[in-house]
Amino acid sequence: MSKIVIAGASGFVGKRLIETLKESHELVALSRGKQREDGIEWRSCDLFSLKETEAALEGAEVGIYLVHSMLPSARLTQGAFQDFDLISADNFARAAKKVGLKQIIYLGGLIDRSLELSAHLKSRLEVEKVLNSYGIPVTTLRAGLILGRGGSSFMMLYRLVQRLPMMLLPAWTATRTQAILIEDVIKLIQFCLLKEECFSQSYDVGTTEILTYKEMLRETALQLGKRRLFFSVPLFSPKLSKAWVSLVTGAPYSLVGPLVDSLRHEMLVRDTRLMEAAGLPLVKFRQALQVTLDEPKSESPFRRMRRIKKQNREGSLVRSVQRMSLSTTWTAKQVVDAYLDWLPRFLPWLLRVELNPEGGCSFYLSGTKLLLLKLALDSTWSNEDRQLLRIRGGILSRDNNGHGRLEFRLVLKGQSAIAAIHDYRPSLPWFIYNWTQARAHLFVMKNFGKYLKGVSHV
Known part of the structure; x- marks a missing residue:
């Protein structure tokens, strides 16, 4: 039974991954706060501390990196989220080298290298580069919008449709992208575990179905039985549209901004090697959305984010x-x-x-x-x-x-x-x-x- 450390275990993907892997692997789940769950070893770990990160990875064979620093980690944070991402990933990679991990698996974002990337996607690519810079084999899965209850991307989509009878759609909603169901992401991560042919490889993951965000909104309205009016407004200010999404959905602006910026460029699957090798029949958007809507309701990710913000404020x-x-x-x-x-x-x-x-x-x-x-x-x-x-x-x-x-x-x-x-x-x-x-x-x-x-x- 291999020992796997999951960084970002208390997040949306991390929780689902634990449920899938806990019967077949020895898991160590990392979180900044104290957590408890039967059969799982939770370790409190601040990834900004190299000392704590080394201790957390001790004895493991695989490290799964699911961390993105789009939310403040202290009452006052100075600096760009890209630099917070960089230093956390650098600590993880240094620690991985020190303890001798056999593999790092990183969940990043779909990249179009031919275009000028948003700051959010540049950061994802930079994290991938940093994790690769200390000699440990890294397997990168690049995904776009991940559908599942508890995910911030789905919750924004869902709340926009639930709360607005009429929507003015800025230009970024016409950008083509490929979503993926959370269960499919978990299966692909599981497929890559300690598989040497997956070492030092980067893969795109997503359904074969290409949709715009506007089309996703329409499909969501259809499945929810909501009659909604959509009007395209290409000249809508990006800053105004971010503020609008944040206000309507309750998502922090610091989260909405990078996600909206990333949708200004196409996020398409251009490399299907992993999905072909895994032989998984990936669920299309309509099915993925139906599966997600049929899941039991879970705590809003935005409520958890507000709780973290409160804890940061109290810590001063x-x-x-x-x-x-x-x-x-x-x-x-x-x-x-x-x-x-x-x-x-x-x-x-x-x-x-x-x-x-x-x-x-x-x-x-x-x-x-x-x-x-x-x-x-x-x-x-x-x-x-x-x-x-x-x-x-x-x-x-x-x-x-x-x-x-x-x-x-x-x-x-x-x-x-x-x-x-x-x-x-x-x-x-x-x-x-x-x-x-x-x-x-x-x-x-x-x-x-x-x-x-x-x-x-x-």
Whole structure:
């Protein structure tokens, strides 16, 4: 019985996968929160922590990666979702190499490489690239809209039809795509498990039926017995249409935006190798929709998202991730040294930096002995391409059981550097912090990125 770790196990696909695999495999389900289920080992794991990720993957043969960072992971998040995706995937791939996984299976998105991709699809493709960059065989399944109760894509489709007797349809609803039933996705993942012919391969998955989103809306209305009027409005503002979908469906704007952007380009199956090899009679959209509508109602994914947002607010933690262009000849240690040399010269009237013999540093208010922040180098988790500094004191930080940290790491084979603050708990009242220190940090890091781009390409 092989041991499989599922990252993103508490999500829509993860829950279905557990139900299918739990009788035939030893499963370890990863989630940021505490979960319980008979016969399943749940491990609390923050994928932004390399230490926790390594511990979570220990002893496994296969890692199934179902994570997408389109929702905030802290009360305050600074940075693009692509960079949150990047750092989580990088941790997973590094950990997979360290523990010796035999295979990673990743569920990504359908890609048309001939077009300029949306940020959402670029991120999916980049995650695929990062997971492949540490030598572990990766099997990628690229899917479009996945139909099933509990899925955010289906819930948006369903609620639009349920709640609007008349719809003004923007241009993106005329884009062709190929959906797939969640059960078919699960069967294809199961088919790929530890199958060497599937190692280091990327596959498109979806039905043979090509439909537009408008046609999917019509079919949904038909099966629900709802009489609906549809009017195409090609000049409808994309921002307005995203806000409209979010308002009507209750889906967070941060989720709607990337999904709508991805539908501005065709998401079609161009590689049918896996489906042919698996020999599965994939269900067409009409059947898939009927199967989905016949399933017992489950908790709305948007309610779960609101619960996560509430938990983030109560935690009052900060995550800030910035990506910087970098020469491939630099190390993470050089990036840290450049930052500590540049920062007091950039803000001489505000900061004084003292380097500590053990490798960390202390930030003082310029002209005083007032300690603002103290950072200690964690040598256990630092190396040539990653430097980890733990927040150990200073008047700007509240104790967070040692979890607060600043890291600099190289990604994408040294093409970029990531500067990230994780689990930082500020001492300032939240409103004041949000309008002062948080904005100052973002301003500093953006300017350091410009500086680094110049000096590292000399």
